[in-house]
Amino acid sequence: MTAIGFIGLGNMGGPMAANLVKAGHAVRGYDVSATALQAAEAAGVTVRGRAADVLEGAELVITMLPSGGHVRDVYLGEGGLLAAARAGTLFIDCSTIDVETVRAAGEAATSAGMALLDAPVSGGVGGAQAGTLTFMVGGDAAAFERGRPVLEAMGRKIVHCGGPGSGQAAKICNNMILGISMIGVCEAFALAEKLELSHESLFEVASTSSGQCWSLTSYCPVPGPVPASPANRDYQPGFATALMLKDLKLAQAASQATGASTPMGALAAQLYSLHAGAGQGGTDFSSIIRLLRGSAEG
Numbered sequence: 001m002t003a004i005g006f007i008g009l010g011n012m013g014g015p016m017a018a019n020l021v022k023a024g025h026a027v028r029g030y031d032v033s034a035t036a037l038q039a040a041e042a043a044g045v046t047v048r049g050r051a052a053d054v055l056e057g058a059e060l061v062i063t064m065l066p067s068g069g070h071v072r073d074v075y076l077g078e079g080g081l082l083a084a085a086r087a088g089t090l091f092i093d094c095s096t097i098d099v100e101t102v103r104a105a106g107e108a109a110t111s112a113g114m115a116l117l118d119a120p121v122s123g124g125v126g127g128a129q130a131g132t133l134t135f136m137v138g139g140d141a142a143a144f145e146r147g148r149p150v151l152e153a154m155g156r157k158i159v160h161c162g163g164p165g166s167g168q169a170a171k172i173c174n175n176m177i178l179g180i181s182m183i184g185v186c187e188a189f190a191l192a193e194k195l196e197l198s199h200e201s202l203f204e205v206a207s208t209s210s211g212q213c214w215s216l217t218s219y220c221p222v223p224g225p226v227p228a229s230p231a232n233r234d235y236q237p238g239f240a241t242a243l244m245l246k247d248l249k250l251a252q253a254a255s256q257a258t259g260a261s262t263p264m265g266a267l268a269a270q271l272y273s274l275h276a277g278a279g280q281g282g283t284d285f286s287s288i289i290r291l292l293r294g295s296a297e298g
């Protein structure tokens with residue numbers, strides 16, 4: 001049993017903390033939302049009134065927050081975690097944020113005799129509930145080995161990607177592939193419709209040919225060929241357009257900071273921005289086929 005602090009008990013953090021409790025860990029949690037705190041308490045988390053209060057007796061602290069600004073505030077802001085924690089504490093930030101922020105927080109943690117891993121996830125709310133998330137972890141190898149058993153209580157696959165920030169780097173590169181490949185698959189279905197080629201025929205050919213990819217075979221953007229995909233339930237997420245747009249913007253910020261050329265990623269960010277602006281931020285990202293068809297239906 002490990003004494004764990006958990007900050008950010010929302011759609012992802014709530015079920016992740018609940019899985020830590022189920023695995024026998026003692027979890028103290030904090031969130032600014034009273035609703036999130038109530039749900040966490042019902043799942044066996046001991047709730048606290050301030051972020052710094054979860055540090056009491058904690059060997060390890062996990063954060064699962066909306067954005068880089070929140071992570072900066074919680075770790076580095078006035079009365080933040082790094083000022084209040086004792087030396088030796090291991091922090092694991094599972095939020096999806098920019099590489100720069102996590103590296104700054106990591107450097108501050110190291111200077112204070114603590115360690116910080118960046119460990120963003122893939123698998124969505126379903127994976128958080130089922131304890132089957134994939135963790136992409138950046139940070140020093142000894143800290144990774146300390147954190148691994150706790151991450152295993154919340155995930156199925158734990159990958160050490162390299163030094164500080166490399167978990168976030170892996171996450172945004174992967175999601176840039178996903179955003180681009182989904183648009184490619186959607187364009188092909190929209191063209192097939194104009195050519196009077198059935199969804200089933202295109203799927204049968206492309207899923208066993210060189211067009212095969214996850215966006216097609218696991219997450220097909222039209223109803224029918226993959227019964228579990230969001231297209232079969234009017235594009236209820238799944239993975240919301242707003243979250244895809246967030247990750248594509250993080251990828252673009254990283255491209256600009258490093259001078260990488262990512263023209264397809266830039267175009268994907270523009271298309272998802274248009275789609276979100278048209279009121280589709282809350283629908284699954286595969287609904288971008290509607291934008292490409294030029295129709296809100298289907």
Ligand code: NAD
Nearest residue numbers: 008009010011012013031032033036065066095096124125
């Ligand atoms: P969410 O908004 O449901 O949860 C975030 C929680 O953080 C909220 O409960 C909020 O009240 C709390 N919070 C905000 N500021 C705080 C503060 N200063 N102190 C304490 N609590 C604070 O978001 P989510 O869907 O759980 O996502 C969390 C992170 O996981 C994001 O970075 C997101 O990009 C990433 N992510 C989400 C998904 C998904 O499918 N939802 C998938 C992969 C990664």
